[in-house]
Amino acid sequence: MSLRLVADVGGTNVRLALYDEERGELRDMQTRNCVEYPNFSDAIESYLNNVHEHPESACFAIAAIIDGDWVDMTNADWKFSCRELVQQFGFSQLRLINDFEAIAHSLPSLQPSQLVSLTPGLTFAKHDLIAIGPGTGLGGALFRKGAEVVACEPGHAGLSPATALELELFSVLQAEAGEVYAELLLSGPGLQRLYLALAQVKGQRPEAFAPHQISEHAVAGTDPLCNQALDTFCGLLGSAAGNFAVSSGCYGGCYLAGGILPRFVDYLQQSSFRQRFADKGAMRATLEQVAIAVIVEPNPGLLGAAGVALQ
Template identity: 40%
Template sequence: MAPRASAAEAPAYPSLVADVGGTNARFGWLAQAGAAVTDVQVLPVREHRSPLSAVQAYLALQQARLGADYQAPRRLAFALATSVGGDRLELTNAHWSFSRSELQAQLGLSSLLVLNDFEALALSLPRLSAAQLRQWGGARVLPGEDLGAAGALAVIGPGTGLGVAGVLPSRHGWMALPGEGGHMTLAPADGFESELLAQVRTEFAHVSAERLLSGIGLPVLHQAVRAVLGAPLAEALSTEQIVERGLTGADAFCERSLATFCALLGGFAGNVALALGARGGVYIGGGIVPRLGDYFFASQFRERFEAKGRFRAYLEEIPVALISDTLAALSGAALALEQQDAVRL
């Protein structure tokens, strides 16, 4: 009988990659090392009691598709919208709470690599193509042939929450800088924004960037805009309703909310660029900004991104690009697996 392979010698592929936010869990398949992510499926988080349920649902689809060629995945790179640390994990803006060691055992995996979702998105940045981006300003065209020569890259994503991360070039490849920058205190830039934040502080002691610049935050911002402008109390609107009414011009308060959202996001993005020294570029991900389309590019975002006094010239050089591909983080999770392989060699 042949000796049993150790965990280190066990086959690494096929592997599974996943990007889990507060609303959707996106799954993809890696058939072999260096292969593109394929067979992507998007499953609503609310329809599954746990990550185990969602993974099993995806694998059932894969098994039906591949038939006799199906092999159970050896590894999973799990990018999650939460702070990653310890064995017990809980999504910030969704109901999933689980043990990573238990999940690995339940799925029979040789390894379970857990990343912050924006750590995975940051790792995807060096691999993005021009077709996946829409650039706004800056001295260079993204992506460049030698992206690493420009220095750090940053990514900011207003989705259900607000993610922030960076990635740095090193002699060993790209190194992700995960964090919880969306929970930094939001700063106003003028009198109107100061009134807005004062209004929000009557309800929340700490007004983070995520509190207003996210899917859960836009309704809070909209109510504050109405209050500051002296509008009567009205039924709260969802993020989808605010975006739709603001873009069509059907509601002046919704339009002002979108304009304020873009301006505040620009100021916040400029702060992130300064903090990380992201001269290689700032990328905008998440699900909200792509819905705004040309409205975003006509907004005050870029003006406010650059409006940093003596460092205006510094920021004028930095390109900003909207990530139009909502599945980009899966390629970042795949890169994380490749990096894991390289460490073992």
């Protein structure tokens, strides 16, 4: 039996599983919190000791720019060497890919039950697709003609206000952060920043809400300030996703990924997301025909890491 260790390593959690290459299935999926382990290798060791298996190969999807042996994660404190991981765990083959690169590799295999459409009646093409989504940061990737996958960093692109309220918010945020870029606001921590900036603009006293509490109150309709923060978040995400489509020239479909959006898919459907996605001047007619869906499959990164070639 040929086993591959796969991992989806984000800024908050690392998800691990074993991929049985003969059966074509994932098993023994487990999650570790990054802050509980000093190093990535400690999380791997904890998992392998738990499952009592010795995989021959590995593929890790990492929330970082992958370039050479040394990996320095963008939104976590982990730094590691690929060669040292191979030596420590005895892998015959090890491949590292960007976390959204892994998601892009999973796109052709996703089934309707793993998606929630935001654009009923529109269909996805087989290529020229984008994947973008908020989590600890904001990641993205392209799936181009010929199944070429390109990891991208839309989270570090600029972001512009489109309403009078956003203009006020950006003024507050720019004074605090010095620069307003996409993942500063379009992430879990970003939703909290929006909430606090809104409170400042409106002269209200904010509650000590965590990001998930803000979205929960917004969905439940129990806090107007949370509602406005999530409204603003959805609108800005639409702008950022539309910018990504236009700048990449990929109009075959937009997949929204990450751990945040599945919590409020219905809310996102009713928001200004789609309008803001298409609000790109002369490109409006093209973007209005782009199919958009939220990935509700919980482990697309693991699926991508399982399916990608190791060489």
